[in-house]
Amino acid sequence: MSTHKLTRATQEPAWVRYGLLTIGLGFLFFFLGLPLVAVFVEALAQGLPVYLEALKEPETRSAIWLTIVIALAVLPFNILFGVAAAWAIAKFDFRGKSLLITLIDLPFAVSPVVAGLIFILLFGSQGYFGEWLAAKEIKIIFAVPGMILATLFITFPFIARELIPLMQSQGKDEEEAAISLGASGWQMFWRVTLPNIKWGLLYGVILSNARAMGEFGAVSVVSGHIRGETNTLPLHVEILYNEYNAIGAFAAASVLALLALVTLVAKTIVEWRMKAETDMLNAELPGEKTA
Amino acid sequence: MTQFRKSIATLLLGLVAGAALADTTLLNASYDVARDVYKDYNPMFQKHWKAKTGESLELKQSHGGSTKQVRAVADGLEADVVTMNQANDIEFLADKGLVAKDWAKKFPNNASPYTSTMVFIVRKGNPKGFKDWNDLAAPGVQIIIPHPKNTGNGRNTYLSAWAWALKQPGGSDKSAQEFVGKLLKNAPLFAAGGRDATTTFMQRGLGDVLITFESEAEMIAKEFGKGNFEVIHPSLTMQTEFPVAIIEKVVDKKGTRKQATAYLEYLWSKEGQENAAQNYLRPRDPELLKKYAHFFPPVKTFTVDEVFGGANKAFATHFKDGGSFDQIYVAK
Numbered sequence: 001m002s003t004h005k006l007t008r009a010t011q012e013p014a015w016v017r018y019g020l021l022t023i024g025l026g027f028l029f030f031f032l033g034l035p036l037v038a039v040f041v042e043a044l045a046q047g048l049p050v051y052l053e054a055l056k057e058p059e060t061r062s063a064i065w066l067t068i069v070i071a072l073a074v075l076p077f078n079i080l081f082g083v084a085a086a087w088a089i090a091k092f093d094f095r096g097k098s099l100l101i102t103l104i105d106l107p108f109a110v111s112p113v114v115a116g117l118i119f120i121l122l123f124g125s126q127g128y129f130g131e132w133l134a135a136k137e138i139k140i141i142f143a144v145p146g147m148i149l150a151t152l153f154i155t156f157p158f159i160a161r162e163l164i165p166l167m168q169s170q171g172k173d174e175e176e177a178a179i180s181l182g183a184s185g186w187q188m189f190w191r192v193t194l195p196n197i198k199w200g201l202l203y204g205v206i207l208s209n210a211r212a213m214g215e216f217g218a219v220s221v222v223s224g225h226i227r228g229e230t231n232t233l234p235l236h237v238e239i240l241y242n243e244y245n246a247i248g249a250f251a252a253a254s255v256l257a258l259l260a261l262v263t264l265v266a267k268t269i270v271e272w273r274m275k276a277e278t279d280m281l282n283a284e285l286p287g288e289k290t291a
Numbered sequence: 292m293t294q295f296r297k298s299i300a301t302l303l304l305g306l307v308a309g310a311a312l313a314d315t316t317l318l319n320a321s322y323d324v325a326r327d328v329y330k331d332y333n334p335m336f337q338k339h340w341k342a343k344t345g346e347s348l349e350l351k352q353s354h355g356g357s358t359k360q361v362r363a364v365a366d367g368l369e370a371d372v373v374t375m376n377q378a379n380d381i382e383f384l385a386d387k388g389l390v391a392k393d394w395a396k397k398f399p400n401n402a403s404p405y406t407s408t409m410v411f412i413v414r415k416g417n418p419k420g421f422k423d424w425n426d427l428a429a430p431g432v433q434i435i436i437p438h439p440k441n442t443g444n445g446r447n448t449y450l451s452a453w454a455w456a457l458k459q460p461g462g463s464d465k466s467a468q469e470f471v472g473k474l475l476k477n478a479p480l481f482a483a484g485g486r487d488a489t490t491t492f493m494q495r496g497l498g499d500v501l502i503t504f505e506s507e508a509e510m511i512a513k514e515f516g517k518g519n520f521e522v523i524h525p526s527l528t529m530q531t532e533f534p535v536a537i538i539e540k541v542v543d544k545k546g547t548r549k550q551a552t553a554y555l556e557y558l559w560s561k562e563g564q565e566n567a568a569q570n571y572l573r574p575r576d577p578e579l580l581k582k583y584a585h586f587f588p589p590v591k592t593f594t595v596d597e598v599f600g601g602a603n604k605a606f607a608t609h610f611k612d613g614g615s616f617d618q619i620y621v622a623k
Contacts, residue, residue, distance in 0.1 A: 125367030134367070142368040224368040226318060226353045239354070242486045243326055244514040 043250035054251035062228045063236035071212040074152045082159025090167030104157050115153050116221025142224030150218040155211050159204035166200040199274040210263040316349040320370035322357040324485050328570045356484045357443045371551040374535045377443040378602035381536050394536040400575050403532035404558035405567035409451045411523040412501040423525045424455040428473040435498035437488045438481035448502045451529040454598045472619040509571035530592035
């Protein structure tokens with residue numbers, strides 16, 4: 001069946017095929033390739049030493065550090081929530097399931113700025129919990145905890161969104177088999193479920209991580225923009241640019257772009273491993289059944 | 292997994308410990324274009340304070356649009372001092388009880404250590420021959436300004452034009468409103484802030500004239516080259532003040548009143564005034580004003596207090612919802 005489809009697609013006249021190819025690749029080049037190159041060209045406009053000097057600025061380094069800290073801090077929460085939500089949705093039927101799925105998508109629908117303002121409304125000194133927090137001397141807004149919360153809000157759907165279809169397609173047969181063979185709940189999770197979803201999970205982690213490091217809107221609202229303290233890389237890029245410090249801004253942007261490229265490579269590797277594994281499983285399946 | 296958890300825990304602990312062990316810290320919440328001023332001023336004050344008291348201070352800066360900054364302070368940004376570019380932003384904090392009601396009397400010169408004026412930036416050779424406000428309201432002219440409702444820069448432009456029209460023969464509030472309406476019709480867009488307006492005019496090449504602070508004009512010269520534009524001083528323009536204030540609630544809580552007061556007072560010292568002048572802000576010190584006369588040609592200025600009866604009143608009449616700006620701009 002698939003060969004039939006393939007021959008039909010390639011039977012289009014040559015000009016259609018190449019025309020479409022040119023449009024597609026041309027678009028990629030102008031809208032993704034060129035800006036990416038431009039970032040590095042601008043950053044290196046006055047030579048490598050100036051570029052490295054710009055990255056050595058204590059405020060830039062602190063921004064890079066804070067970006068990594070926030071990304072790492074949201075990660076365990078995202079994994080925990082993502083796996084738990086996907087588990088509940090894929091393996092069980094319960095009332096309000098579709099409501100839960102809708103709620104998971106909420107951060108995709110809400111503008112990041114609104115997300116940030118929600119936290120101001122809750123934890124700002126004129127917010128609902130403002131006075132209580134002030135009395136207890138707990139700082140959330142305009143400090144790192146608030147920025148972690150805002151990032152968490154923005155990134156929590158990614159892992160769940162990645163795992164739900166995967167876990168749904170895998171069904172619950174293997175888990176049921178494990179339990180009937182006498183495995184405890186945790187044994188089943190660590191030995192059956194986790195190995196099955198590990199690549200999907202990693203893929204989700206990479207995506208949410210990329211978003212966490214690049215988030216601007218929500219974090220900008222709750223940051224307070226204290227340089228060297230609550231300034232992440234994306235915010236720092238804007239500040240440097242507004243200071244007419246183009247080299248510094250593009251140097252910081254190039255770090256972000258590099259992080260994105262690393263993410264892209266990691267994502268491709270994971271995708272490739274996922275595919276290889278399913279292919280292998282499919283190939284082995286008949287043999288295993290007879291054994 | 293446990294290894295990973297441990298490293299996270301260490302990381303968070305490190306953050307908390309780092310914050311606790313630091314020296315006394317002052318946070319200065321300031322408007323957008325003040326970055327350069329305080330970048331130079333902070334190390335100066337640190338040195339001065341260390342020599343005087345032996346205490347090493349850590350000084351932190353937070354910058355953003357002026358109104359956004361006071362909002363953040365009202366929402367709990369723990370700034371010890373605010374250094375702003377318009378009085379009504381500080382009035383807003385005074386209303387919220389964060390700043391003393393008589394903040395303007397706590398420091399000399401209306402609590403404004405330096406001033407500036409509003410000027411026109413035109414393209415090289417002044418191709419359209421702009422001289423005064425009425426030239427900018429002529430049909431076909433494009434002016435670039437930030438939004439008058441929520442930026443100091445934009446409000447100052449608006450009030451300068453209003454005051455100029457008021458002082459013309461036969462001028463009245465009605466004629467002034469008409470004039471400002473004509474002027475605003477020439478704005479193809481409102482930039483988000485002072486720097487954004489500058490970028491729009493200089494880098495994107497939009498508009499015939501940019502109206503901004505004299506201090507910003509000199510910054511543009513530094514960034515884009517002196518020969519690319521000319522500065523025009525209109526016949527009457529606003530003397531803009533840059534008021535500073537202590538956030539009472541924060542300094543009382545942190546126990547930093549002494550340091551915060553000294554930090555602001557030092558702005559009036561010879562060094563502080565000289566730093567202002569070098570950042571193209573008109574110092575209060577008459578000797579220094581003379582020394583830097585080539586930067587600061589004498590201009591006829593008015594203050595908001597003289598013409599509009601104070602920043603608060605000016606804000607209420609012109610920029611509050613339903614104020615003169617809304618009437619003009621809706622009618623457009």
